[in-house]
Amino acid sequence: MARWIESLEAAARRIEPAHHSEAEPVRSVVLFLWAALVALAHLLLNTVWLLPELQVAVFHFASLGLLALGWLQAPPRSRIGRWLSMAAGLVLVLAAVAVVVLETPLYERGLVFGWLDWLACVLIVGLAIELGRRAAGWLIPILILALLAYAAGLGRNLGGVFAFPGLGLDTLLFRAVFTSEGLFGTIARISWSYVFMFVLFGAFLLRSGAGELILGLAHRAAGRWTGGPGLVAVGASGLMGSITGSAVANTASTGVITIPLMKRSGFPPRFAAGIEAAASTGGQLMPPVMGAGAFLMANFTGLSYLSILGAALLPAILYFCSLAFMVRIRARRLGLVPAPLDEKEGLGETTAGWALLLPLAVLIGLLVAGFTPVYAAGLAILAVVAASWLTPRPMGLLAILEALAMGARNMMATAMLLIAVGLIVNVLTTTGLGNTLSIMIAQWSGSSLLIALALVALASLVLGMGLPVTAAYIVLAAVSAPTLHALILQADLAQALAAGQVSELAREAVLLASPSAEAWLGQPMPLDQAQSLVAAMTPDLQRTAAEALLDPALLAGSLLAAHLIIFWFSQDSNVTPPVALAAFTAAGIAGERPMATGLTAWKLAKGLYLIPLLFAYTPLVRGDWLEALSVAGFALAGLYALAGVLEGWLEGPLSLPARLALLGLGAGLLWPMSTPWLALVCLAGLVAMVWRTRRD
Incomplete structure (x- = not known):
């Protein structure tokens, strides 16, 4: 029993946020077990239990809100602080229960608010704003309060198109809490179903050792190429981001390995951190998770989740290719040579956990077969546990609890943010x-x-x-x-x-x-x-x-x-200063200045602005696969040309006139309104310039 308790405490410490390093062991274990229980309840609610959506959404908010009260800030040191934290948790639970219990009587009274309705709604809205602040800073609560004030009567004082007669406070609170556009409406449903299930799936994959498998495969695939460590960072961050859905978590998990590896191979620390941040940002563009974006898009557009993944895949590959071009060109500019791999490390050793790729195959197969994303994610989670028993690190009870708790921890800030943003969407649609x-x-x-x-x-x-x-x-x-x-x-x-x-x-x-x-x-x-x-x-x-x-x-x-x-x-x-969380995280690992790293990452992530032009003007996401591949082929050459312009180097150094000419060639290949013959001419010009710089 003592050994089990020690293992439990160690697991709790592993998933705690960094600012909880001095938390009491009992507190750590309690939060750990609560997080695991919350994740298990969500898994059952999405697959087995059928409850009204309001009840599930309120449970989602209250259960993860308790975790957020415990984990989003450092634990209070004073006794008064601990009592206040416990009081906030109690108020959150009581307000959540009241919202569920009072819903039916409120409808029976014809939506006439009683004092309990007022109290419960005010408390739940206030707590949502506060937890949104803890998750994302002050801008969210300021924006929410300003919009609520506008809807409540401030709009009467504005002229022109912004004039709005205002709503009664009871109407405003009712719409904020009980309708599909409010706190517990459509966005909350996306949070507790699609997003939670895929975040939980990612947590199980990471706990099973899939992260090490991804890094190993990326290292074996790119290690012998010019700029290999940088290419490993690009590939590993893309693959890792496809299952974690968080740029900051991606940077923290892969960056501790890839950034020192890039620095040792000769890349400047700032460039190494910038590449990691830009690649981790791209992880949110890579299917199947895409942060919460794919699920929100499916709701906004009414299109199927699978069709969104199909359209998003090719552009995401283009983005990572643009980063790979930057890495390769910088490596050639610095004269870096490929580092030899350890021949003792065979492919079989690197892929000892090959079975962990099976859950991804299960997920994709179920989606293609027409199953819902939630159902597919639930079976894929079970497949992770089963597949782990085919590897040297089978998942036992403690590992499953840790994966459950990790999923809830990774989800709590996103859930608080999505629910709070429901208030913003409510006002935008209502007014x-x-x-x-x-x-x-x-x-x-x-x-x-x-x-x-x-x-x-x-x-x-x-x-x-x-x-x-x-x-x-x-x-x-x-x-x-x-x-x-x-x-x-x-x-x-x-x-x-x-x-x-x-x-x-x-x-x-x-x-x-x-x-x-x-x-x-x-x-x-x-x-x-x-x-x-x-x-x-x-x-x-x-x-x-x-x-x-x-x-x-x-x-x-x-x-x-x-x-x-x-x-x-x-x-x-x-990646954009002054607030660039992924870049700042990478800067901390690399020991570089945050702002300078953010600017470097912003330059490297130029594809975020260039590739969307192709969405608007070409068949990249709107045509058939043949048209999309044709556009992508020219775009790939254009991105390579623009990478050379930014670095002043292609296969060799570029003079200023050559850079200007290369800029024109890259623009011609990327500019979606150019005629086909012009794109072919630009492609021929790029090939000639590559050949010339390679000869020189």
Whole structure:
């Protein structure tokens, strides 16, 4: 028994946050067991137990909220602090129970609030704001309070498009707590189902030893290449990020191995930290987890989770290739040679845990077979435990408890953030403020998709200074996704009209906007003329014509492209100073200055801004696989050229005129509106420049 208790204490210490290193052993074990129990309950609620969604969402918030009260901040040192922490936990539990118990009587009274309803709703909203603050800082609560004040009456004092008559406090609280747009609505359901299950799946994989397997495979695959340690960091972070879904956790887990490895091989510490941060950020772009992005996108767009994964895979590969180009070019510039691998370490030893790849195969196979993501993740978790018994490190009871607790710990901050953000989405939808801001973006862009993309990127940059990735995506999606979707559809519609594709319904829509077009409608026309026709149509007529002319798959792809653009832009908060959590984490491991590391990571992660252009203007995520691969091939060459421009080196040094010429070639290969012959010319020019620099 004593040995079991010691093992339990050791497991609790392993998963505790760093700022809890001095916590009392009893407190550590209690939080550890509670975290494991919470994760087990979520696993059962998502697979076996069927409860009303409000009850599950409230349990999700309260159970993980208790963990957040215990783990998101350092444990209080004074007795008063400990009593206050316990009191906050008790209030959280009582308020959560009250919300569930009072729901039915509230409906029976015709939504007339009693004093208990007031108290429970005020407490639950206040606790959600406070826990959101602990998870993500002060910007979330400030934004929530400002929007709640706007909805409660501040909007009456504003003029113009921002004027809003205001809601009664009881109506506002009811919508915040009991409706599908509030705290315990759609976003909370995504949190307690899809996101939690995949985070838990990642925790089981990591605890089973899959992390070491990934690092080993990456090392064997890339170790003999120029810049091998840097390529290992890129590959390992991409694979690890595909299961963890957290850029910061990815940086912390792989960076402690890859950053010292890169430094020993000759890479500058700042570059090593920047590559790790940029690669870990890309982990949130790589299926199957993508942070919470894939599940939120599925909810926003109504598209299947599997279709989103299929569309997201090729762009994610492009992003990691852009980082690999930077690593290789920097290694050649520094004159680094491949380090020989230890020949005693055979492939069999590296892949001793090969069976841990089976759960990923189970997950993908179930998704392809049509099972729900939650069900697939649940069976994949069981597959991890079963597969571990085919490796030298089988998972016993303690390892399973540790994986459960790790999953709950990794999920608590994300859950608090998602639930708090529900208040923001509630106000944006209830007041119509989201539509107003979307219309303003459309007006400022002047119906130019490129300008709209620049505005969304700028808004993402500003939001990323205070909001984590998931929150920034949700806010931007609510505000700017309709505008981007409409502008992408306008471009597709103009191309269809220019090609002479006109159905009867589309003809009527065009003629209502421009009767003089009847004489030449249905014949090929210049693209600018087609664009003028589309611009003359009202948004409703544009939608009608698009639905009549465009393939349904293209319509769905346009909506997905708009959300993918926003999701990619929102990732820059991980690597963009002054708030760049992944870059700061990598800087700490490398012993470098945080701000300088953030700027380096930002430069290296240039694909976050370049690749989304392809979503908007090309079939990369909207066409068939042949079209997507064609676009990706040219884009790959363009990214290689731009990496050479940034480094001043290709296969050899580049003069200033050569860099300028290379910039033009890279832009021609990447610029999605270029004609095919121009892209081929640029590709030939790039090949010639590579050959020349290699000879020199």
